[in-house]
Amino acid sequence: MMFGDGWPYLTRERAVVLILALVGMGFLLFQVNQPHQPRMSLWGGSNPWGGGSGEQDGLTGAFQQTGQGLNGGALQPVGNPLGTGNIVMTQGYGVGSHAPAHVWGAIDLALDGDNDGVADPDGTWGQPVYATHSGVIKAARDTWPAGNHIWVMNDQYKTGYAHLQDFAVVDGEVVQQGQVIGYIGSTGQSSGPHLDYQVWQMQAGRWVNVNPLEFGTFTLR
Numbered sequence: 001m002m003f004g005d006g007w008p009y010l011t012r013e014r015a016v017v018l019i020l021a022l023v024g025m026g027f028l029l030f031q032v033n034q035p036h037q038p039r040m041s042l043w044g045g046s047n048p049w050g051g052g053s054g055e056q057d058g059l060t061g062a063f064q065q066t067g068q069g070l071n072g073g074a075l076q077p078v079g080n081p082l083g084t085g086n087i088v089m090t091q092g093y094g095v096g097s098h099a100p101a102h103v104w105g106a107i108d109l110a111l112d113g114d115n116d117g118v119a120d121p122d123g124t125w126g127q128p129v130y131a132t133h134s135g136v137i138k139a140a141r142d143t144w145p146a147g148n149h150i151w152v153m154n155d156q157y158k159t160g161y162a163h164l165q166d167f168a169v170v171d172g173e174v175v176q177q178g179q180v181i182g183y184i185g186s187t188g189q190s191s192g193p194h195l196d197y198q199v200w201q202m203q204a205g206r207w208v209n210v211n212p213l214e215f216g217t218f219t220l221r
Helices: 012-032 062-066
Strands: 087-091 107-111 128-130 135-143 147-153 157-167 180-184 195-203 206-210
Touching: 135 157, 147 180
Parallel strands: none
Antiparallel strands: 087 107, 107 195, 128 180, 135 147, 147 157, 157 180, 157 195, 195 206
């Protein structure tokens, strides 16, 4: 008998509070015993770049299956994604916010629109960004820290284009090398208009971050 003369200090209200407290403790113990789940990043994958998996976020083989004008050279990134010679690199590979290189490796590019040797914000806003190789588009808006972000992916390479103002392509679209895919902006964690550009290569079944400067000629001011 819980209530009555035998339990003078256990009222119905106290019993309800006791039951709720026991349920709460049970819930906390359940949460503590759950296996750790990796923090998901809006850049794609369970780590910031999806670099630990050969799955390519479900796109493995997708580009080859399209059969749209493929050639061996188009699968590998070539040159710079801004399609012009008057560019400056505002942050290098593997330094600053791009360190460590195996996780965050990228280069930041902007335009020198007034030819004074430094980045020109007014001349950089809204400038077109070009795919440096052929692949399938994976696009995501309003992510953090990448802002409006695009992957161009095939089975050998994927390139990342971050902080875009807007897209010129849609998710799942097949693009060719040299095609406009977006426009320079300053979305996400960015202090001004620029393009954060990454190159990843599939090596032994894993994505490996590589220096974009190794692929073609960059004429930097």
